[in-house]
Amino acid sequence: MKKVIYICITILVVVQVGVASTRGDVKILEATENIQYLSQKIATDYLIFYKNQDNIALKKQLYKNIDNLQLHIKEIKDIADDKNGIYTQNFLKYFPYIIEQIKKLPHKRINISNIENIIKYSEILLEGAKTIAKEHKYKFSKEEKMLMLSKEIIYLLKRANKYYLASDINPNNPTHYENMKQAIKDINSRLIIMNSYNYPIKLDNKL
Structure with missing residues (x-):
């Protein structure tokens, strides 16, 4: 009897640890999603600020988004x-440096060089967030996958907008236009997957 009780307690502890671990992974994944979006949002706002340098409200919004990025x-x-993975630890050590570089940009004279820098920093943040997310993946439900795809579309829209503005500001860099086209393709591929998903009847009738 004691042995059975011990086994039950052991299983319960293992399950609770597993649930706690999954909850932690969920929170980390949500944070990485926000970082992906904000990395593109901040870069896009900076590019808009390039054309509207007297826009104080936009500058304040830029700093607010940087603060939100730091929180995530x-x-x-x-x-x-x-124990959460070497890539997670490495990026967490590197992120503060990138944030500090981004913070300096609004104080500097806006030129093509700094335009390219903000794009570079946004890509580092994006790839870092994606890498961290990979280390904290768990078995997603179909509904969770659809939700994640919808969130990816949101940041990809910002990404496409970022490269559209960048290609307009610096047409001498052809990669901006190519990256914009790739972002649009990525959006379409996700929409195709979401469109083929068998939604619940009640929800499907509303779509």
């Missing part, structure tokens, strides 16, 4: 530990 990075740092 801190959120991951608070949850993650040394």
Whole structure:
């Protein structure tokens, strides 16, 4: 009897640890999604600011988004530990440097060089967030996959907008236009998947 009780307690502890681990992964994944979006949003706002440098409200919004970006990075740092993956730890150490570089840009004279820098920094943040997300993946439900695809579309729209503005500001860099086209393709591919999903009847009738 004691052995059975011990086994039950052990299983319960393991399950609780697993649930706690999954909850942590969910929070980290949500934070990485926000980082992906904000990385593109901040770059896009900076490019808009390039053409509207007297727009004080836009500049304030830019700083607000940088602050929000830092909060999401801190959120991951608070949850993650040394066992959460080498890539997660490496990017968490590198992110503060990137944030500091981004913070300096609005104070500098806006030129093509700084335009290219903000795009570079946004890509580092994006890839870093994606890498961290890969280390915290778990078995998603079909509904969760659809939700994740919809969130990806949101950041991809910003990404397409970012490269559209960049190609307009600096037409001498052909990669901006190519990246814009790729972002649009990525949006379409996700829409195709979402469109083929068998939604619940009640929801499907509303779509």
